[in-house]
Amino acid sequence: xxxxxxxxxxxxxxxxxxxxxxxxxxxxxxxxxxxxxxxxxxxxxxxxxxxxxxxxxxxxxxxxxxxxxxxxxxxxxxxxxxxxxxxxxxxxxxxxxxxxxxxxxxxxxxxxxxxxxxxxxxxxxxxxxxxxxxxxxxxxxxxxxxxxxxxxxxxxxxxxxxxxxxxxxxxxxxxxxxxxxxxxxxxxxxxxxxxxxxxxxxxxxxxxxxxxxxxxxxxxxxxxxxxxxxxxxxxxxxxxxxxxxxxxxxxxxxxxxxxxxxxxxxxxxxxxxxxxxxxxxxxxxxxxxxx
Numbered sequence: 001x002x003x004x005x006x007x008x009x010x011x012x013x014x015x016x017x018x019x020x021x022x023x024x025x026x027x028x029x030x031x032x033x034x035x036x037x038x039x040x041x042x043x044x045x046x047x048x049x050x051x052x053x054x055x056x057x058x059x060x061x062x063x064x065x066x067x068x069x070x071x072x073x074x075x076x077x078x079x080x081x082x083x084x085x086x087x088x089x090x091x092x093x094x095x096x097x098x099x100x101x102x103x104x105x106x107x108x109x110x111x112x113x114x115x116x117x118x119x120x121x122x123x124x125x126x127x128x129x130x131x132x133x134x135x136x137x138x139x140x141x142x143x144x145x146x147x148x149x150x151x152x153x154x155x156x157x158x159x160x161x162x163x164x165x166x167x168x169x170x171x172x173x174x175x176x177x178x179x180x181x182x183x184x185x186x187x188x189x190x191x192x193x194x195x196x197x198x199x200x201x202x203x204x205x206x207x208x209x210x211x212x213x214x215x216x217x218x219x220x221x222x223x224x225x226x227x228x229x230x231x232x233x234x235x236x237x238x239x240x241x242x243x244x245x246x247x248x249x250x251x252x253x254x255x256x257x258x259x260x261x262x263x264x265x266x267x268x269x270x271x272x273x274x275x276x277x278x279x280x281x282x283x284x285x286x287x288x289x290x291x
Contacts, residue, residue: 020241
């Protein structure tokens with residue numbers, strides 16, 4: 001059986017890899033393929049552990065292979081990692097198989113995977129949800145994005161260092177700086193969202209999302225991603241790739257991400273705050289004018 005007829009990069013996600021891990025690895029593979037003149041294919045498992053296909057989240061022509069082909073491919077070809085230290089040695093091989101949860105260490109001159117992600121629009125249903133929430137609750141005013149991970153499946157480092165109490169303290173601090181600012185809240189449990197809503201006024205969110213890592217929850221997560229990226233500042237959990245993905249989708253030079261483990265340089269600075277008027281193009285930013 002031949003799965004590839006051309007020089008190809010195959011990006012394989014493990015079933016338990018989260019959204020941020022999958023996206024940075026896959027779009028890194030796209031960047032590598034563009035740089036080396038290869039095709040790119042993806043194995044993006046969708047099951048009870050991660051319930052959405054790639055084409056249910058982003059509009060992309062990346063070819064996908066069924067998850068059952070992964071054992072066949074990894075038995076036939078060497079499995080490579082994100083370091084790309086193997087690249088020169090493997091130049092003449094027809095198929096490169098990369099299985100990683102990390103961003104690829106792309107060679108000099110390669111496209112940036114972040115730029116490839118930015119030029120890849122979300123599917124229409126996600127875009128519509130982003131625009132609906134933005135036009136109803138956020139249009140015409142800057143907002144601060146808040147991303148909370150409280151689900152028991154979250155990494156232990158995240159749960160230990162980013163409790164809900166830490167978010168409540170930060171949001172109250174921000175309200176002393178900017179009393180009227182709304183908070184856009186992306187939260188992975190209804191209990192944590194209810195607690196924050198009960199103590200902090202001015203919370204905006206998507207509402208019902210479905211079960212953890214279900215298809216509806218993941219499409220909602222992508223909508224959250226764009227609204228976080230379009231914000232003036234992000235408060236996020238320690239040891240999570242999701243808020244870092246929002247930062248990447250926007251502009252790390254213009255948007256700050258503050259976690260419980262980052263330094264004072266990531267705190268909100270009204271004088272340098274910017275926002276994206278179009279939440280589906282969060283990398284096009286204008287000054288907030290607050291301060």
